[in-house]
Amino acid sequence: MKEIWQVTQETKTLPKLNKPLLIEGLPGIGNVGKIATDFLVEEFKAKKLYSFFSYKFPHSVFVNEDNLVEMPKVEIYYKKFNGNKRDLLLLVGDIQPIDEESCYTFCDEILKIAKHYKCSEVITTGGIGLQEMPEKPKVYCTSNDKDLFKEYIKKGMLVEKNIFGVVGPIVGVSGVLLGLGKKRNVKGVALLAETFGHPMYLGIKGAKEILKVIEKKFKFGIDIKKMSKEITEVEKELLKKTKEWMSEIKSSQAGAEGKKKEVSYIG
Numbered sequence: 001m002k003e004i005w006q007v008t009q010e011t012k013t014l015p016k017l018n019k020p021l022l023i024e025g026l027p028g029i030g031n032v033g034k035i036a037t038d039f040l041v042e043e044f045k046a047k048k049l050y051s052f053f054s055y056k057f058p059h060s061v062f063v064n065e066d067n068l069v070e071m072p073k074v075e076i077y078y079k080k081f082n083g084n085k086r087d088l089l090l091l092v093g094d095i096q097p098i099d100e101e102s103c104y105t106f107c108d109e110i111l112k113i114a115k116h117y118k119c120s121e122v123i124t125t126g127g128i129g130l131q132e133m134p135e136k137p138k139v140y141c142t143s144n145d146k147d148l149f150k151e152y153i154k155k156g157m158l159v160e161k162n163i164f165g166v167v168g169p170i171v172g173v174s175g176v177l178l179g180l181g182k183k184r185n186v187k188g189v190a191l192l193a194e195t196f197g198h199p200m201y202l203g204i205k206g207a208k209e210i211l212k213v214i215e216k217k218f219k220f221g222i223d224i225k226k227m228s229k230e231i232t233e234v235e236k237e238l239l240k241k242t243k244e245w246m247s248e249i250k251s252s253q254a255g256a257e258g259k260k261k262e263v264s265y266i267g
Helices: 029-043 100-116 146-152 173-183 204-218 229-266
Strands: 006-009 021-025 047-053 074-079 088-093 121-130 139-143 187-196
Touching (some): 021 100, 021 173, 029 088, 029 121, 029 187, 029 204, 047 100, 074 100, 088 100, 100 173, 121 173, 121 204, 139 146, 139 204, 146 187, 173 187, 187 204
Parallel strands (some): 021 088, 121 187
Antiparallel strands (some): 006 047, 047 074, 074 088
8 A cells, every 4th residue: 555645755855944943835725824834935945845645635636827737745854054043844735634634744754854853833714714805814823732732822922812603613634733732742823814705815914924923033034025026916816806706606696695585475
C-alpha cells in the first residue's frame, strides 16, 4: 500500500532555523488564512522547503494563465531572519486534505517536520463566515494551551477572547493541527477572522486583521500597507459583486417567503 503523503525536500541542504514559528494558511472560508500566509511568503521572499503529494488529493487539476494544466500544490516555505527574531515555517497550498483520515495523517506529517526544526508553537488561520460582509472584521482566538491563550488575549492584542458560541467545530487542518499538536507537545493558537460566507468572496480584510495580530505579537516587520493598490482594486470589484450577490439573495429570500405564505394560506 502506498504511503498517503509523499514529502519531497525542495532544497539541497536543510536550513538551521532559530525557534521557528509555524503558520498555516490553507484554503477555507473566504480563503482568509490562505491570503494572509501567501502574502507572508511573498513579503519575505520565503524559500520553498518541502512539497506534498497524495493520492488523496481531490481528483482535479487547475488550468493556469498559460492555458496549461497543473496539479494542486501544498508546500512549506521557510524564512530566516537576522538577529534574535524567530524564523518562520509557512504552510501554504491550493487545497486541504479531503477526508478525515488524510487530514489527520497530513497534520501528523506537519507536526513531525515542526518537531524536527524544534518548532514549539504553531498558528493556524481561517475565517468565520457571516451572512453579511463585515466592515471591520474581528479576529477571534482559541488555543490548545491555557498560558499561550493568555498571551494572545492581553490588552492591545487586537483579538476577541470569547469565541465560545461564536464558532462551532473548527473543521480541517486549522483545527486538527491544534488538536494533534496538544498530543505532540506543540502549543498553538487559531486566529479566525470574520468574513462574508459566500463561496466566491475573498476575505482580504479578514486576512489583513490576522496579519496585524501576528505583527503585533512578533514584530516581524510585516508591511500591511503592501496589501496594496492592486488588492484594493480587487476588493472594490468584489464589493460590487458582493452587493449584487446580496441583492440576489435578498430577492430570492423574499420570493421564498412569499411562496411560504402562499402555501400556508392555501394549506
